[in-house]
Amino acid sequence: MTSTPKSFGGGFWKKRADGSPSKIRAVTTSSKRNGFQDFDDDMSEAWSVVEDDLILSHTPTTGPSASSSTGVPPPSRPHGASSASPPAPHSSSSLSSSSPPHPSAATQRQPQTSSSVKQTQVQPQQQQQQQQQPAASSSSTAPHAAGHQTSQQQQQQQQEAPQSVLQTGLLSPSLMPAPPADTPDLPQTPATRGTSARTTGAEQQHKDRREGKEDGSEEQEKKKQQQQQEQDEGRLKRQSSNSRVGVVPGSVMPVTRFTLPGEVKSRAEMKIGQFEKALNSGNIDIERLKRLSWSGVPSQIRPMVWRLLCGYLPANLERRQATLERKREEYKALVHRYYDTRHDAENKKTFHQIQIDVPRTSPDVATFQQPVVQEMLERILYIWAIRHPGSGYVQGMNDLVTPFIAVFIDDVLDCDFAVCDVTTVPPVLLADVEADSFWCLSRLLDGIQDNYTTAQPGIHHKIARLQDVIKRIDRDLFDHLESTGVLFVQFAFRWINCLLMRELPLHCTIRLWDTCLSEKDGFASFHVYVCAAFLKMFSKQLQARDDFQSLLYGLQNLPTSTWGFDEIELVLAEAFTLQSVFDDSRAHLTAKQ
Amino acid sequence: MATRKKVLLKVIILGDSGVGKTSLMNQYVNRKFSNQYKATIGADFLTKEVTVDDRLVTMQIWDTAGQERFQSLGVAFYRGADCCVLVFDVTVPRSFESLEAWRDEFLIQASPRDPEHFPFVVLGNKVDLKDNRAITENRAKSWCDEKGNIPYFETSAKEATKVETAFLTIARAALQQEKDEDIYHDFKDAVNLDDVPDKKQDGCGC
Numbered sequence: 001m002t003s004t005p006k007s008f009g010g011g012f013w014k015k016r017a018d019g020s021p022s023k024i025r026a027v028t029t030s031s032k033r034n035g036f037q038d039f040d041d042d043m044s045e046a047w048s049v050v051e052d053d054l055i056l057s058h059t060p061t062t063g064p065s066a067s068s069s070t071g072v073p074p075p076s077r078p079h080g081a082s083s084a085s086p087p088a089p090h091s092s093s094s095l096s097s098s099s100p101p102h103p104s105a106a107t108q109r110q111p112q113t114s115s116s117v118k119q120t121q122v123q124p125q126q127q128q129q130q131q132q133q134p135a136a137s138s139s140s141t142a143p144h145a146a147g148h149q150t151s152q153q154q155q156q157q158q159q160e161a162p163q164s165v166l167q168t169g170l171l172s173p174s175l176m177p178a179p180p181a182d183t184p185d186l187p188q189t190p191a192t193r194g195t196s197a198r199t200t201g202a203e204q205q206h207k208d209r210r211e212g213k214e215d216g217s218e219e220q221e222k223k224k225q226q227q228q229q230e231q232d233e234g235r236l237k238r239q240s241s242n243s244r245v246g247v248v249p250g251s252v253m254p255v256t257r258f259t260l261p262g263e264v265k266s267r268a269e270m271k272i273g274q275f276e277k278a279l280n281s282g283n284i285d286i287e288r289l290k291r292l293s294w295s296g297v298p299s300q301i302r303p304m305v306w307r308l309l310c311g312y313l314p315a316n317l318e319r320r321q322a323t324l325e326r327k328r329e330e331y332k333a334l335v336h337r338y339y340d341t342r343h344d345a346e347n348k349k350t351f352h353q354i355q356i357d358v359p360r361t362s363p364d365v366a367t368f369q370q371p372v373v374q375e376m377l378e379r380i381l382y383i384w385a386i387r388h389p390g391s392g393y394v395q396g397m398n399d400l401v402t403p404f405i406a407v408f409i410d411d412v413l414d415c416d417f418a419v420c421d422v423t424t425v426p427p428v429l430l431a432d433v434e435a436d437s438f439w440c441l442s443r444l445l446d447g448i449q450d451n452y453t454t455a456q457p458g459i460h461h462k463i464a465r466l467q468d469v470i471k472r473i474d475r476d477l478f479d480h481l482e483s484t485g486v487l488f489v490q491f492a493f494r495w496i497n498c499l500l501m502r503e504l505p506l507h508c509t510i511r512l513w514d515t516c517l518s519e520k521d522g523f524a525s526f527h528v529y530v531c532a533a534f535l536k537m538f539s540k541q542l543q544a545r546d547d548f549q550s551l552l553y554g555l556q557n558l559p560t561s562t563w564g565f566d567e568i569e570l571v572l573a574e575a576f577t578l579q580s581v582f583d584d585s586r587a588h589l590t591a592k593q
Numbered sequence: 594m595a596t597r598k599k600v601l602l603k604v605i606i607l608g609d610s611g612v613g614k615t616s617l618m619n620q621y622v623n624r625k626f627s628n629q630y631k632a633t634i635g636a637d638f639l640t641k642e643v644t645v646d647d648r649l650v651t652m653q654i655w656d657t658a659g660q661e662r663f664q665s666l667g668v669a670f671y672r673g674a675d676c677c678v679l680v681f682d683v684t685v686p687r688s689f690e691s692l693e694a695w696r697d698e699f700l701i702q703a704s705p706r707d708p709e710h711f712p713f714v715v716l717g718n719k720v721d722l723k724d725n726r727a728i729t730e731n732r733a734k735s736w737c738d739e740k741g742n743i744p745y746f747e748t749s750a751k752e753a754t755k756v757e758t759a760f761l762t763i764a765r766a767a768l769q770q771e772k773d774e775d776i777y778h779d780f781k782d783a784v785n786l787d788d789v790p791d792k793k794q795d796g797c798g799c
Binding site: 493549 | 610628629632634635639653658659663665666669
């Protein structure tokens with residue numbers, strides 16, 4: 001069906017986001033198209049800074065040093081990302097002035113960036129050190145913590161840094177974009193991935209020995225099948241997927257597959273290596289996994305990592321496979337037991353609503369228009385709704401399933417998610433995707449139940465908090481909104497009801513969820529700061545709109561269609577800063593309320 | 594009406610989920626139909642400048658979410674409305690039966706000064722789906738008559754049937770409402786002035 005080798009879960013969103021320089025360059029040109037001139041002009045200007053830098057840093061012609069310079073090891077926390085704030089209009093000058101205890105981000109950014117550039121060439125222990133720095137790991141950490149950590153690292157690394165920066169000579173430190181979580185995969189075209197899978201034979205055998213024969217033999221078998229895949233044998237491809245999916249959660253195969261031998265490791269490999277370490281243990285340290293995932297999960301291991309972060313899969317390796325099988329069976333039983341009740345008088349209305357919404361779920365993504373996928377959506381939403389009569393199905397929940405389906409289905413597809421015919425996937429695999437999506441959605445919604453109960457108190461509460469945060473960090477914008485008569489509820493309701501999904505392209509949502517799933521109360525608490533950072537990002541352009549109508553229209557149609565990981569990571573970095581500041585001085589907020 | 598101030602008309606579109614509120618608004622404002630609209634969450638809005646009886650007016654059209662759960666938002670979105678458009682899908686009886694509830698809900702939440710005479714317009718949408726038609730024109734009309742002669746139009750957002758005509762009527766109704774509001778406003782002010790001495794000499798605790 002397709003001549004390209006399997007893309008190992010390299011989903012369309014990743015490709016788009018990571019894409020080649022030419023893709024990134026499209027940011028400026030295509031942003032003009034959405035009829036949002038004011039924003040576009042300003043934003044594309046801001047992005048073009050990032051863009052040039054990206055092109056530079058990903059230009060392969062600079063040889064090995066270039067590739068390692070892109071290989072910024074993921075900081076355990078977002079200060080790496082925040083270090084990257086380009087001089088975009090949203091840079092948080094007002095924040096740093098309004099939050100005295102917080103170390104001025106701006107002053108730290110430059111050295112931090114250069115040090116992380118160097119870090120790729122520094123010994124592994126140092127990465128370990130960095131990774132294990134616990135300072136900024138908990139959301140209640142004092143604002144200093146992050147700063148303290150960075151400065152420590154800086155001091156340590158800065159001594160080694162300058163040379164390498166000069167050497168590579170391609171990174172203007174202040175312009176260095178946030179280390180995009182998945183950029184690591186950039187140089188890895190599907191073809192090279194295939195090669196890497198083959199070249200790692202020795203290492204995999206080693207792993208196999210460590211992990212026991214069973215996994216090893218499966219791996220062997222899978223490798224064989226993979227070679228056959230390349231000869232375009234659709235059916236075998238599916239079997240391969242099958243075995244992969246059957247094993248993914250219980251083993252580390254998809255992880256080891258990507259470990260390349262050799263001296264020079266790219267950032268991708270190092271990041272995967274770190275994940276590998278975290279995932280290999282018989283009892284995964286979820287906190288450590290969260291620290292790693294905060295700055296983005298490589299797409300090929302995202303399905304497994306998300307299952308763990310959601311709390312759907314147990315940290316204990318031995319229990320994992322059994323749990324997975326049990327939960328999948330349990331879901332099947334739920335469908336068997338309840339799905340027929342959808343036409344009963346008391347459930348008719350719910351199912352009718354779901355049926356109306358499913359066809360208009362992600363209408364721009366072809367996969368979600370396929371009947372097989374739509375039926376999955378219907379079942380997931382219906383079963384969830386009748387098991388949660390307190391809220392039932394609420395519009396927007398249909399959006400919230402899509403990232404899970406996209407991530408999990410991509411794992412069993414033989415071709416690109418965006419163009420693949422899902423009917424070619426064996427039903428048994430789709431059933432697993434469906435069950436996993438259901439349980440992960442349930443976990444996610446458990447944390448934000450009050451968003452969807454009668455009168456939606458959770459949403460109104462979060463809007464009030466968002467308003468309060470904006471009032472403190474961007475008084476000018478707050479006053480502007482107030483003077484033009486725009487209410488927060490008029491734009492932010494949708495932001496919170498759909499967790500910003502309506503405002504962002506799917507690949508950005510997925511990246512955002514890497515972080516939110518890694519945060520304690522990510523969608524209930526941290527997400528409000530994400531909304532605040534998101535709003536603040538457009539502050540200048542919004543303040544230029546001085547009447548109610550153009551302002552609200554702007555707010556409801558923010559120009560994010562060309563966003564990639566860099567932009568969303570800027571938002572995340574800012575959100576992290578806000579959370580550090582506000583959670584430490586929560587008294588201010590609560591006193592106000 | 595001494596001054597000819599710039600007129601802004603606020604129109605709210607209500608109705609069950611999936612009856613075509615977003616499509617109607619977009620057909621009217623952008624003259625486009627798409628079957629790719631996502632479910633509206635909260636409310637979206639668009640504006641259009643139109644000339645109604647030689648007056649240039651700006652219509653601010655609010656397209657709301659159809660699910661009942663979002664009704665708590667009503668106050669934020671309905672306030673200050675000059676006309677309310679009730680939409681149902683002629684192929685879905687339930688959406689027609691909901692009209693009454695939507696009307697009541699609007700009057701409660703928007704609390705217009707003169708609910709008895711507040712202008713509504715009813716649109717029976719999707720008339721292009723002739724084979725699936727479930728609500729006859731007569732049935733819809735008689736409901737509208739019952740509710741105080743609400744204007745009724747049979748529309749198709751998909752084929753742009755009667756959309757323009759319907760919105761012109763909506764704009765007229767809104768404009769009339771706006772004028773009435775002005776008059777009411779003046780009257781109210783006068784009453785307020787009278788109230789002032791009362792307050793000064795009031796001896797009760799209220």
